[in-house]
Amino acid sequence: MKKIETLIKRIIQRVNINLRELEFDVNLYIDDVHLKCRLSKFYAFYGVTPYHKLSFKFINSSLAGSYFLGKSKIDHSILYKSDIRGDELKSKGSTYRYKDYEIPVYDDEEIQITDSILIKTLVHNFSHDPESLEIFHIKNTVSTHFTNIHGSSTEGCFLGPFSTVDLTTIHDCVLGEFSYIQVEELAHKKVNPGTIWVCYKDKFDFHYQFSKEILKKYIDFDSKNLPIGILMDFVENRKVDFENVFKFINRKNPVSIPKNTALDRYSVVRGQTRIGKNVLVAQRAYLEDASLGKGANVQENCYIINSHLEGYDITAHGAKIINSRLGEKIFVGFNSFVRGKIDKPLIIGNGCIVMPHTIIDIEEPLIIPSDFIVWGYIKNAEDLKLNGMSLESFSKIRNEFKLENMKFKGNGGIFIDAFKERIDHILHANGAFFDISDNNAGGHAQKNQNISFNTIQPYPSGDLKGIYPTMEITP
């Protein structure tokens, strides 16, 4: 048997062992024949900059189309068109604060991906687990199309398409398609498709459940076939635009950009697009007739189409904004789908929070007032009432609260404050507030400006076809 086939089988078996208690069989969801064919078709690449710890180890893996930044070790894994972005890894000699603990970080943190298959997955590393500061581990895990693994060590998991595991250490879990969890730790659980769940100790517990019928329309996945639905069609239709981007070794910026702004050369820029200061446009982001104000950030797998973002707006990994006008400092969470009509844009006021995995797909003109939080599924003003509140009102929630498919327990004020704090962290980390007179190197928007990419390819034929050579790259 060819090595790549052995490797696929090995990984699937390991994940199945981990998931035996849940009686879950990964074989039913991975088309290994199709996958194998794709693996020798695309090059992988890694970033070289003076700002990110240069240390890559690639061992017995297939890395087709994947991207790596920051210290990482990939071992017996298949990463297909995935982004492993380690630009928030902890540094040796720093101190990690967790409640009353001050824990020294003894070595530069490393992303370690072992015995895993990641398909079109975004891994970003801002991890919070105080039990493992030097290693950010993804092990015995299969993740499928457009999953986000964000600051979350995972072991023995299956993650469905368009799902997100955020700041959560998970172990032996199955996450259904389009589910989002941010719950610190989770073990031996099956999370239903379309579940949005944010929980922090006894402080708060936010829970939203998409109806099966709505979910099926946007994302449907139940076999070896590719996932289908509006979300999948949306990205598939734009795939060809990325082909041109990946064809060239280098490219000039397709639009002029200010100093201190990073426009990744692996992003797509079309139409009349304007990009402001301190902006970060990550690889595999897609801009078309987009206007991005100062300090905006557009992360991996985001799409901004025919839309205006006033400034300091965050478009988290995989979020899509179409035919919309956004005010200042708006957070659009992971994999959200925010779509106005071409002739009547969706308008979102300053300071709004669009919860992760929110679908706003309007049928009639809609304005979301400033300082609102929205979630779930919104297609008109009626829905907005059932899937949104002012931040002020939400902050006042105590104990239990229920609105349509949303249930909340705990303190709404702490929930909102935690969100605001995180938004501030993201803007700072991305360099949105960077001033030229600053003495430091800035955030991602500044540090990712001057980046070189090395491309790597697998063995083109023979028994090792699709497998990459063993590489160790250090400063």
Place this chain on the structure above:
Amino acid sequence: MKKIETLIKRIIQRVNINLRELEFDVNLYIDDVHLKCRLSKFYAFYGVTPYHKLSFKFINSSLAGSYFLGKSKIDHSILYKSDIRGDELKSKGSTYRYKDYEIPVYDDEEIQITDSILIKTLVHNFSHDPESLEIFHIKNTVSTHFTNIHGSSTEGCFLGPFSTVDLTTIHDCVLGEFSYIQVEELAHKKVNPGTIWVCYKDKFDFHYQFSKEILKKYIDFDSKNLPIGILMDFVENRKVDFENVFKFINRKNPVSIPKNTALDRYSVVRGQTRIGKNVLVAQRAYLEDASLGKGANVQENCYIINSHLEGYDITAHGAKIINSRLGEKIFVGFNSFVRGKIDKPLIIGNGCIVMPHTIIDIEEPLIIPSDFIVWGYIKNAEDLKLNGMSLESFSKIRNEFKLENMKFKGNGGIFIDAFKERIDHILHANGAFFDISDNNAGGHAQKNQNISFNTIQPYPSGDLKGIYPTMEITP
């Protein structure tokens, strides 16, 4: 001081120490400021195939625009647009025969380049030194534009532009521009520009000296400036055609090629070009309106323009053939310049040997008869009489012989036979005689068909600008 500046100074000093006896100062010939600027502009690349031992080590070096194939280690060196082609490295477990000795090869042979600057240099590894079977070393050496280091360990040398050191272990030598030596071993010598010298023990000694005046017209080099002259203009004028080739990650073959033929994706193909079976076209080869018969090979830095090659023709590294018609099994040696008139092509008959570094640049129609050997400088029929002989006549030379600027001592028959043997080796090694029913993998034309290229880039900014990360790549 930036690391790249320190590195350049370090290398130049080391070479100067080696060359102190010859009172040669490399500083006078290397424009370190110009060189430094070029080093961060181009990516390097290495080949991955199932047939070539995969082992690369890149340590504290700048590799701008260079290409690597086969086991190699580059350490404290600057390789600018150089080709390090290790596809004839000896294998562990094989036996090397030297006269009565049968010497086992204890490890896979490795190209090691240490403390050296190579500029647009071709290194090919078919080495013959029985004293060092496992290591092919280039150390404390500066080589300049379009030098060929061919099967030759070099230590402490300066090699002028368009010079070739062929199957010769050299130590503490200076080789003038456009000089060619193949003399087994050479130490502490200065070889004048335009010297062609082939010597083998007491068997034969061929020596040709270009006149200064002619040489200056074709290649002139005497200071930090770039070399000038017809040869340099010729390649500079075609540089832009290579830019398109290096811009894309992959490319489709610009012409259809038969099975068992290798057309390197980093070659230029223009006009009406036809490529036959078992042909090898190497990287940085240039074809324009070229017709290549079965088993031809066109090596690195070769140009075939508006010419027909009947079959089994060898165009050695750096040779150029323009407006010519070549019969079968013709050998055109390293860096030769063979140019007919566009309306009256130069015709070369079957089985001819064009000595390395021959300039045939005709003013009137010229036919070189079959089975001739030619050398030196030929512009018309008159020159041919003084710079060529039939192989038969040459084979009869015994003791001493002189013809214009050529002197020969020894046995002409042995000289011609050695050449023929080498031509046969080259054709075999390149797979020119490969038959589909063969049970082996063939030669370079077959093994280099299915090759992947990984690109690598230097640090884009900071103190390490232009230096490449440390890499270790193994199977």
